Amino acid sequence: MPSPSDGAGAESPESSEQQGGLARRTVLRLGAAGAVGVGLTTVRGVAMPYLADRGWLSADGAFAATSTALSDALYTEEFPTSPLILTPFRDALAIPKALRPTSRSEYRRWPNPPGPGRGQQNSLGNARHQMWPNKVRYPDPIVYEIDLLVRRHSFTSSKVLPIDSNGRPTISFNGSGQVFTAGTRRSLPASTIYGFNGAFPGPMINAEYGRPCLIRFRNRLHQNPLGLDRQDFGSPDWSFLTHLHNGHTAPESDGNPHYSMTAGPKGAGYMPGMWVDNLYLNWPAGGDDREKQSFFWFHDHRMDHTGANVYKGMVGLYPIYDPKRGMDMGDERRGLRLPGVRRNHPDGSFDVDYDIPLVFYDCRLNDGTTVHHDAHDQEYPKARNPKTHPRWWGTTFFKHFPNHGFVGDIFTVNGTACAVLHVKRRKYRFRFLDASVARIYEFKLMSSTKGPKSAASLGYSGDDLQGQYRIPDGEQCMRFNQIASDGGLLPFPIKRDSFELWPAKRREVVVDFTRYQDGSPTSKGDVIYLTNVMKMGTGRMWDSSSRFSPDPDYKVPVLKIVIGDNAPDHSHVPPRLRPLPPLPSNWRSMMDDRKVFEVERGSAGGETEWLINGQQFEPHSVARSLPNGAGQTPLARQKKGSFALWEIRNGGGGWVHPFHLHMEEHRTVMRDGKEVTRGDPSHPDDRSREDLVALDPGESVVVYRGFRDFVGPYVAHCHNLAHEDHAMMFGWSITP
Numbered sequence: 001m002p003s004p005s006d007g008a009g010a011e012s013p014e015s016s017e018q019q020g021g022l023a024r025r026t027v028l029r030l031g032a033a034g035a036v037g038v039g040l041t042t043v044r045g046v047a048m049p050y051l052a053d054r055g056w057l058s059a060d061g062a063f064a065a066t067s068t069a070l071s072d073a074l075y076t077e078e079f080p081t082s083p084l085i086l087t088p089f090r091d092a093l094a095i096p097k098a099l100r101p102t103s104r105s106e107y108r109r110w111p112n113p114p115g116p117g118r119g120q121q122n123s124l125g126n127a128r129h130q131m132w133p134n135k136v137r138y139p140d141p142i143v144y145e146i147d148l149l150v151r152r153h154s155f156t157s158s159k160v161l162p163i164d165s166n167g168r169p170t171i172s173f174n175g176s177g178q179v180f181t182a183g184t185r186r187s188l189p190a191s192t193i194y195g196f197n198g199a200f201p202g203p204m205i206n207a208e209y210g211r212p213c214l215i216r217f218r219n220r221l222h223q224n225p226l227g228l229d230r231q232d233f234g235s236p237d238w239s240f241l242t243h244l245h246n247g248h249t250a251p252e253s254d255g256n257p258h259y260s261m262t263a264g265p266k267g268a269g270y271m272p273g274m275w276v277d278n279l280y281l282n283w284p285a286g287g288d289d290r291e292k293q294s295f296f297w298f299h300d301h302r303m304d305h306t307g308a309n310v311y312k313g314m315v316g317l318y319p320i321y322d323p324k325r326g327m328d329m330g331d332e333r334r335g336l337r338l339p340g341v342r343r344n345h346p347d348g349s350f351d352v353d354y355d356i357p358l359v360f361y362d363c364r365l366n367d368g369t370t371v372h373h374d375a376h377d378q379e380y381p382k383a384r385n386p387k388t389h390p391r392w393w394g395t396t397f398f399k400h401f402p403n404h405g406f407v408g409d410i411f412t413v414n415g416t417a418c419a420v421l422h423v424k425r426r427k428y429r430f431r432f433l434d435a436s437v438a439r440i441y442e443f444k445l446m447s448s449t450k451g452p453k454s455a456a457s458l459g460y461s462g463d464d465l466q467g468q469y470r471i472p473d474g475e476q477c478m479r480f481n482q483i484a485s486d487g488g489l490l491p492f493p494i495k496r497d498s499f500e501l502w503p504a505k506r507r508e509v510v511v512d513f514t515r516y517q518d519g520s521p522t523s524k525g526d527v528i529y530l531t532n533v534m535k536m537g538t539g540r541m542w543d544s545s546s547r548f549s550p551d552p553d554y555k556v557p558v559l560k561i562v563i564g565d566n567a568p569d570h571s572h573v574p575p576r577l578r579p580l581p582p583l584p585s586n587w588r589s590m591m592d593d594r595k596v597f598e599v600e601r602g603s604a605g606g607e608t609e610w611l612i613n614g615q616q617f618e619p620h621s622v623a624r625s626l627p628n629g630a631g632q633t634p635l636a637r638q639k640k641g642s643f644a645l646w647e648i649r650n651g652g653g654g655w656v657h658p659f660h661l662h663m664e665e666h667r668t669v670m671r672d673g674k675e676v677t678r679g680d681p682s683h684p685d686d687r688s689r690e691d692l693v694a695l696d697p698g699e700s701v702v703v704y705r706g707f708r709d710f711v712g713p714y715v716a717h718c719h720n721l722a723h724e725d726h727a728m729m730f731g732w733s734i735t736p
């Protein structure tokens with residue numbers, strides 16, 4: 001087991017409390033207290049000088065700043081323009097390979113091997129696994145090791161041209177502070193990441209139902225062997241929590257703050273030097289095959305810093321296959337025969353060809369002149385903000401920025417900007433994941449005769465430069481055949497011209513590269529662009545999309561696909577996939593007793609504006625419903641084995657919220673008061689199981705959910721990570 005002092009380059013975390021600063025949670029609490037006119041109590045001693053210093057306190061000690069004044073003090077809504085990638089679509093798309101497990105003989109020799117006993121779940125020795133696999137007659141878990149490492153990552157190998165917000169060439173800098181004149185072409189420096197096994201995206205585990213996995217996550221973020229600058233984002237105390245989104249997982253392995261504040265780490269997360277064994281049973285909810293899913297991802301869930309940690313690289317992949325009767329086991333000659341050619345490895349792991357995850361992540365790169373001023377400067381004293389950081393030129397730039405959220409202007413797929421994928425002339429399965437902080441995408445498959453042109457060369461400026469390239473003559477040439485959403489395989493495939501991908505959501509499609517949508521055959525050398533057609537200049541919501549005010553000029557190619565040779569193809573998309581679990585015939589009678597949660601932008605302003613039922617996340621308690629049809633305001637507690645209706649409302653106008661419920665997939669039964677169990681033309685895959693409610697402005701959704709197999713605390717939260725990190729989250733629990 002590592003200790004905080006081992007290894008090269010050990011440093012001390014930038015603990016803001018120790019350095020005389022103030023952790024975000026304290027500021028949030030103060031804001032909440034001030035907003036309702038309550039005096040400051042327990043944190044008064046620490047907080048008063050800090051707040052007084054910034055003019056945020058009135059004479060009587062209340063939190064004085066008004067919404068506007070506080071916003072002015074907290075936000076500088078200014079972002080850099082990333083340098084232009086000059087030779088796009090030449091770097092190959094990275095195709096993840098399955099992580100190899102650790103052999104039993106090896107992990108048995110560990111000083112603290114994994115196991116079902118008391119104290120065996122983490123390095124603190126204070127937790128045990130709620131359900132070891134033998135309780136569901138599953139074998140012992142396959143063990144994987146994932147270390148959290150400080151490493152670096154490059155988004156492109158292309159030369160870049162530094163440009164300003166008008167798209168004109170501008171000056172740039174290097175790590176020694178040297179200045180380069182406008183028009184100088186540059187190589188991009190690598191960005192510092194906090195990565196699972198040091199990579200972005202991190203490892204991919206190909207899992208299977210019936211074969212549990214246990215991952216030992218070890219925090220080595222105190223080690224910095226390459227001497228990299230940690231910059232001013234990422235959890236300041238270097239702690240982490242990992243959530244397998246949306247695994248059917250016991251609380252101690254779910255990475256949720258509602259658990260970790262009261263058990264396990266009993267704090268923000270697992271600190272440098274600690275480890276935790278997250279056990280993923282790969283057991284469908286209630287043991288029901290119809291609850292099986294197909295694509296998870298794991299990401300950091302550290303309270304208040306999830307967005308920063310995910311943006312800093314803490315993203316891993318977890319496709320899950322179903323070997324039962326060969327239904328969906330990655331072998332296109334068996335079961336449903338979805339595209340995939342499985343290659344088994346002697347250690348029990350396997351890779352699947354023609355089955356490719358696509359992880360979307362947008363970033364901004366430092367221009368060296370945009371100030372880093374941010375309400376959270378005090379959490380990173382070593383960065384000495386607010387200031388510009390010319391030495392950080394070309395590396396990832398982040399603002400915690402709760403107001404409009406955070407969107408990047410470089411769109412990456414599997415960690416590479418403007419990548420190219422060479423495919424065979426056959427069918428592929430693609431697993432889409434949005435791992436962005438706030439950006440929503442809408443994808444189409446397009447062809448273009450003239451190819452990509454930089455937005456700058458087309459005369460665009462400001463937010464219109466986002467994505468860097470456009471295909472002005474792009475036209476849709478193929479359709480997607482959607483086979484899965486968040487909750488796994490759909491009951492039947494859906495042909496789609498385009499689909500939206502909201503933060504944390506997954507959607508899987510089959511694309512047939514032998515034919516265009518008009519039936520004409522493709523040829524070797526044909527080029528197709530996976531294109532984003534949703535414009536989203538800020539984290540608030542989209543400016544244009546196919547559903548609302550489409551902008552036919554916004555066609556941003558995110559991946560170039562080049563068709564190659566023919567290849568054998570035994571795959572097929574059957575008319576039926578996985579049946580939905582039943583909805584009880586009396587579900588409407590459960591409406592009066594539903595639990596109601598309203599996600600809203602409150603009026604308190606500043607850091608305290610993101611609320612659920614008027615409250616900020618309180619990690620030690622469970623939330624209370626708004627009055628339901630029966631006039632009750634029940635606590636968010638459910639008995640193990642029960643089912644219920646939950647209503648999620650978007651209370652604030654002009655904002656969208658991707659709202660995520662941990663633990664079990666739900667089914668949408670009503671949208672805006674209308675029953676949608678038979679489908680809704682504008683949300684065709686509502687007829688599926690999902691773990692994320694995509695809430696348009698003012699929308700309300702009623703979902704049917706189960707609470708099976710485990711007991712304990714869980715969370716639900718907005719997956720716009722800027723909102724989540726500003727307390728748009730609530731605790732709920734399952735009781736025995």
Ligand SMILES: [Cu+2]
Nearest residue numbers: 657718720723
């Ligand atoms: Cu939100």
